[in-house]
Amino acid sequence: MLDIAEELHRWVEQGREFAVATVVATNGSAPRQPGAALAVDGDGTAIGSVSGGCVEGAVYELCQQALQTGEPVLERFGYSDEDAFAVGLTCGGVIDILVQPVRAGAPATADDGGFAGERADSTAATLAAGLAAAASGEAAAVARVIQGPAGLLGRALLVRADGSHTGTLGGHPALDRTAVEETRALLDAGRTTSLEIGTGFAPGEEAEAGFDAEDQAPADSDNDAQRSGSRCGQPVVLLVESSVPAPRMIVFGAIDFAAALVRVGKFLNYHVTVCDARPVFATRTRFPDADEIVVDWPHRYLDAQQLDSRTVLCVLTHDAKFDVPLLERALKLPVAYVGAMGSRRTHLDRQRRLRDVGLTELELNRLRSPIGLDLGARTPEETALSIAAEIVANRRGGTGTPLTGAHTPIHHDTGRPVGRIGSVA
Structure with missing residues (x-):
């Protein structure tokens, strides 16, 4: 749901009632992960996606029904062998979807003494507050x-x-x-x-609280x-x-390859900073898509930052006087990715210089250099795609090999622990 928070927050501010369908669990090959959402307002306008198209129509109808009834519902969708045209996931996976109406000022009903209405109001207010927080960053x-x-x-x-x-x-x-x-x-x-x-209920108290022993359990998530x-x-x-807050991508070196990488980084929802010590190159005109442009020595800028383990550092300076002091620091930080541009000869020379300043083999092994996957890239845009592909593969635990003929899961994750947001611990 929070993946479309900005749009839903606008709907809340406009007083529009809507129902939001959220993927809550997956099993097998599923196109969207838990948290992905589709929302439908009272006029039938839809935003977001829960399946990449497989079950969107059925979920759209469930959202309309939830708007009419005011009640949430949990629905499971899976592949149907018996009927190729049945509503289901043609990819063979299973997803559970929670459909929930958000109706501002939902009235209390006489049947339950007003409790259901109060509950709906409380939940709607909580969801609205969550959307506002996410939309604001x-x-x-x-x-x-x-x-x-x-x-x-x-x-x-x-x-x-x-x-x-x-x-x-x-x-x-x-x-x-x-x-x-x-x-x-x-x-x-x-x-x-x-x-x-x-x-928190003791045995025997569940019934009073409304427990149903046959409540449907969500699908086990592969991810x-x-x-x-x-x-x-x-x-x-x-x-x-x-x-x-969006994960950070810091690009060191204000060159044409950096401009292309900034655009790709923004497409992948990174907060992108460009840092270069040369003011003539680090300009808004050259990098209109960057969130921040910093004129400073790269290693000095890095020393002043609070980074977390989602941060990626791309060193495109290709100059030892910038690269070595920067990488000496970067490779000691628990960030997600450190890559450096250069030829294989440059890489060997850079490794020698970094050993001379005391980096260990374990620290040097973290360096992705030459940066990027082997796509045969030549242009700045192709090179940026190569770098981005390596970053995604590193984040998700991918191999970088073609899926054709492979027997590994299409969607997977490294599952490695991450540090606290806003820290390097």
């Missing part, structure tokens, strides 16, 4: 119930980086406390995943196993969506 996470008591389906908590929270999951107070702690940990790591925790939280009773499962 604030680090925040939204946790929603996707399995457990029927009356809790879709209930939401918003957790901010400082640990403050808004909303309630509606169960035992211990459920909220545990959910906040676990959600904050996932937010610190910038992760979106499912989370299993206890409800991220459910995280086991503190269990203080019968479990519920939450989808935790983290929205964190």
Whole structure:
């Protein structure tokens, strides 16, 4: 849901009612990952995607129904061998989708003494606050119930980086406390995943709270196993969506290859900085797409930055007086990627110089040089694509080999731990 937060926040500000369908779990080959969303407003306008086209039509109809009923629903879609034209994932995977209406000021109903209406108002307000936080670039996470008591389906908590929270999951107070702690940990790591925790109810109390033993369990995710939280009773499962500031790409060297890499970096949703010590080259005219342009010695600029483990550093300066002091520092930082441009001869000379200043073989082995994958690239644009492909492969644990004839999963992730947002720890 937070992947389309800016658009949904505008809808909230405009007072538009809408239903949002969110992928909450996947199994097998699925085109979109947990957190991907499609939303439909009262006029039938749709934004986002949950399947790349496979089940969009059916999900669109579920969103319209949710707007009419005001009730959330969890639906599973999978491949159908019996009917090739049945609604399902032709890629053979399984996805679970939570469809949830967001109706500002939803009225209380007479049948339940107003409780359902109050609950809908509270959840809508929490979701609206989460959308506002994500749209503004604030680090925040939204946790929603996707399995457990029927009356809790879709209930939401918003957790901010400082640990403050808004909303309630509606169960035992211990459920909220545990959910906040676990959600904050996932937010610190910038992760979106499912989370299993206890409800806080003792055996026999579940029925009073609305538990249904036959509640549908979400599909097991191939990409991220459910995280086991503190269990203080019968479990519920939450989808935790983290929205964190865009990861940083810092490009050192204001050359024509850098201009192409900036454009590709923005396409991949990086916050891109260009740094060069030469003011005549580091200009807005040459780099209109960059978020920041810095005139400074690269190593001095790097020393002043607070980086996290999602940061990628691309060294395109191709000059030893810039490269060596910069890489001496960069290769000691727990960032995601360090790559340097240059020929194989330049790479060997650079390695020798870095050994001379005390870098270990383990640190040198982190350097991707010559930078990029072997695509036969020649132009700045082709080279930028080669660099970006290596960055994505490094982030996702890809091999860089053609998928044709391969028998490895198409969608996968390294699953390696990441540091706290805004830090290098």
